[in-house]
Amino acid sequence: MLELKGLSFSVVEKNExxxxxxxxxxxxxxxxxxxxxxxxxxGPNGSGKTTLSRLIMGINQPTAGRIFFEGxxxxxxxxxxxxxxxxxxxxxxxxxxxxxxxxxxLSVAAKTEKxxxxxxxxxxxxxxxxxxxxxxxxxxxxxGEIKKIELATTIARNPKLAIYDEPDTGIDLWTIMPMVNLLxxxxxxxxxxxIVVSHNRSFLDVADDILIVDHGKLRYxxxxxNALPMLNDFRICSFNxxxxxEQDAQCFR
Amino acid sequence: xxxALDKDLLKSVADLEDIPKGAxxxxxxGKLESRSxxxxxxxxxxxxRDGIIVTIAPGTINESVHIPVILSESGLNDVxxxxxxxxAGSDVTIIAGCGIHCGGPEPEGHEGIHEFRxxxxxxxxxxxxxxxAGQGYGKRTLNPTTKVFLEENxxxxxxxxxxxxxxxxxxxxEAVLGAGSSLVIMERVMxxxxxxxxxxxxxxxxxxxSSANMVSxxxxxxxxxxxxxxxxxxxxKCFGHIECDAIIMDNGANETIPALRAEHPDAELSxxxxxxxxxxxxxxxxxxxxxxxxxxxxxIIQGFLR
Ligand SMILES: Nc1ncnc2c1ncn2[C@@H]1O[C@H](COP(=O)(O)OP(=O)(O)OP(=O)(O)O)[C@@H](O)[C@H]1O
Ligand SMILES: [Mg+2]
Numbered sequence: 418m419l420e421l422k423g424l425s426f427s428v429v430e431k432n433e434x435x436x437x438x439x440x441x442x443x444x445x446x447x448x449x450x451x452x453x454x455x456x457x458x459x460g461p462n463g464s465g466k467t468t469l470s471r472l473i474m475g476i477n478q479p480t481a482g483r484i485f486f487e488g489x490x491x492x493x494x495x496x497x498x499x500x501x502x503x504x505x506x507x508x509x510x511x512x513x514x515x516x517x518x519x520x521x522x523l524s525v526a527a528k529t530e531k532x533x534x535x536x537x538x539x540x541x542x543x544x545x546x547x548x549x550x551x552x553x554x555x556x557x558x559x560x561g562e563i564k565k566i567e568l569a570t571t572i573a574r575n576p577k578l579a580i581y582d583e584p585d586t587g588i589d590l591w592t593i594m595p596m597v598n599l600l601x602x603x604x605x606x607x608x609x610x611x612i613v614v615s616h617n618r619s620f621l622d623v624a625d626d627i628l629i630v631d632h633g634k635l636r637y638x639x640x641x642x643n644a645l646p647m648l649n650d651f652r653i654c655s656f657n658x659x660x661x662x663e664q665d666a667q668c669f670r
Numbered sequence: 671x672x673x674a675l676d677k678d679l680l681k682s683v684a685d686l687e688d689i690p691k692g693a694x695x696x697x698x699x700g701k702l703e704s705r706s707x708x709x710x711x712x713x714x715x716x717x718x719r720d721g722i723i724v725t726i727a728p729g730t731i732n733e734s735v736h737i738p739v740i741l742s743e744s745g746l747n748d749v750x751x752x753x754x755x756x757x758a759g760s761d762v763t764i765i766a767g768c769g770i771h772c773g774g775p776e777p778e779g780h781e782g783i784h785e786f787r788x789x790x791x792x793x794x795x796x797x798x799x800x801x802x803a804g805q806g807y808g809k810r811t812l813n814p815t816t817k818v819f820l821e822e823n824x825x826x827x828x829x830x831x832x833x834x835x836x837x838x839x840x841x842x843x844e845a846v847l848g849a850g851s852s853l854v855i856m857e858r859v860m861x862x863x864x865x866x867x868x869x870x871x872x873x874x875x876x877x878x879x880s881s882a883n884m885v886s887x888x889x890x891x892x893x894x895x896x897x898x899x900x901x902x903x904x905x906x907k908c909f910g911h912i913e914c915d916a917i918i919m920d921n922g923a924n925e926t927i928p929a930l931r932a933e934h935p936d937a938e939l940s941x942x943x944x945x946x947x948x949x950x951x952x953x954x955x956x957x958x959x960x961x962x963x964x965x966x967x968x969x970i971i972q973g974f975l976r
Contacts, residue, residue, distance in 0.1 A: 497957045511955065513952075514952055516972075528960075
């Protein structure tokens with residue numbers, strides 16, 4: 418249902434010597450997401466997971482490659498057009514407004530201001546108390562609260578494709594499992610194609626497929642069991658990058 | 671008689687569909703249009719200068735006064751001095767506003783000076799809206815001044831709004847706070863085209879344990895310009911905060927200068943100021959909820975000015 422063909426996002430950066438160098442944050446990625454499946458994307462910090470999500474939503478423009486959604490080339494579409502087509506994205510760092518409440522965002526997402534409809538959505542989402550409705554979505558919200566609200570606005574849209582970018586950051590221990598179950602339930606009941614970017618094992622456990630991204634490339638696609646050796650391998654962690662081609666022990670200290 | 675046009679202006683500045691209930695004074699084109707007093711609220715014309723004196727009896731609870739001004743005569747410059755004497759322990763809402771309809775080429779304007787003397791323990795909510803409309807290209811000017819004196823433990827909340835269509839506005843807000851009193855000012859101004867708006871505020875925290883919070887929200891569209899100046903002076907142990915945010919769209923310009931002056935070691939004063947474009951992450955979030963770029967901008971501005 419979602420097809421990435423040679424998708425790239427490159428920026429020009431200056432290296433230590435002041436020379437300009439191209440860096441491929443997403444590097445010629447090819448992949449097809451199948452309808453109705455639950456995907457978990459993981460990978461080290463800075464590997465390109467958020468960038469990939471933003472490319473799909475249309476927030477970033479690819480420097481090469483194309484994106485197809487339900488067979489249609491959406492590469493040139495705006496964010497609004499992609500949203501209208503059924504793509505939805507929960508931001509890793511949700512926007513904070515001034516004077517805009519959760520109710521306002523939810524009404525836009527659900528295209529209704531009817532109280533009973535909004536309450537129904539909040540109940541369906543479950544992880545946000547009803548008292549959240551009139552909270553302003555501003556800098557006074559805690560990190561976990563704003564992530565819950567962000568997730569609720571995505572679900573309220575009834576998207577065909579939902580991308581959640583680290584939905585569990587800042588979420589308390591008691592809410593993680595309800596959140597995992599919620600996304601799983603949404604996938605099953607509404608046939609939502611679901612992509613969750615996460616480092617949390619709980620999401621990997623319920624995913625149909627695991628994708629591991631590293632240095633802008635898809636390193637692995639398959640089930641969790643076969644992914645485990647890679648997930649336990651320190652070499653994939655980029656805090657101590659190895660010079661290319663070198664498999665020297667000292668570089669993964 | 672109020673014409674359809676007058677009613678339209680009234681609705682914009684005072685949320686009034688028709689003649690209000692309770693005490694009111696409607697001023698039209700520099701003259702008294704109609705007036706009504708209530709058992710606890712008296713309104714009389716000021717003998718010394720053009721304007722009214724509104725006297726609210728001590729202990730008046732849950733009553734309101736409407737004092738809208740409408741101008742629909744091209745070439746008129748209306749100057750008025752209104753005094754509000756709010757009795758101790760009362761709790762009232764005062765709704766003022768000026769609507770200008772400019773149909774002709776001559777300039778039109780209104781200069782309103784509102785002085786409030788708020789008695790001990792009294793609570794006042796003051797709502798003021800300014801709005802101008804009309805096809806005429808006469809310049810529309812509004813220069814409102816408010817002077818507020820709060821006695822011990824009085825509480826005043828002011829909502830000052832300039833909605834649209836005002837070409838030039840020079841606002842002055844002055845307040846002196848007595849012991850234990852508190853003041854909240856929320857000012858919202860939107861300008862567009864070549865409009866200019868200047869707001870000058872001087873808040874003196876004169877009494878012990880007084881507190882003031884001044885919030886200003888500006889939206890500056892087109893080639894318009896807004897300047898905001900606020901000074902808080904602390905003479906006693908007190909608390910004061912200034913928060914001013916401006917969103918600049920198009921080619922607008924803004925100058926924001928919050929100033930704090932403490933003359934007492936236990937004064938706590940702070941300010942936050944920001945000027946910037948509409949935040950990209952807010953736009954993208956709303957667009958990802960299916961809003962178009964323009965709809966997203968509107969929603970952000972509406973919330974910001976709410
Ligand atoms: N517009 C941009 N210009 C320059 N560099 C960028 C840009 N966008 C992202 N990057 C860089 O690309 C890399 C990947 O960023 P991205 O946010 O996609 O990582 P991530 O995999 O989501 O990481 P995390 O797990 O920390 O959320 C980072 O090093 C980031 O600094
Ligand atoms: Mg990320």
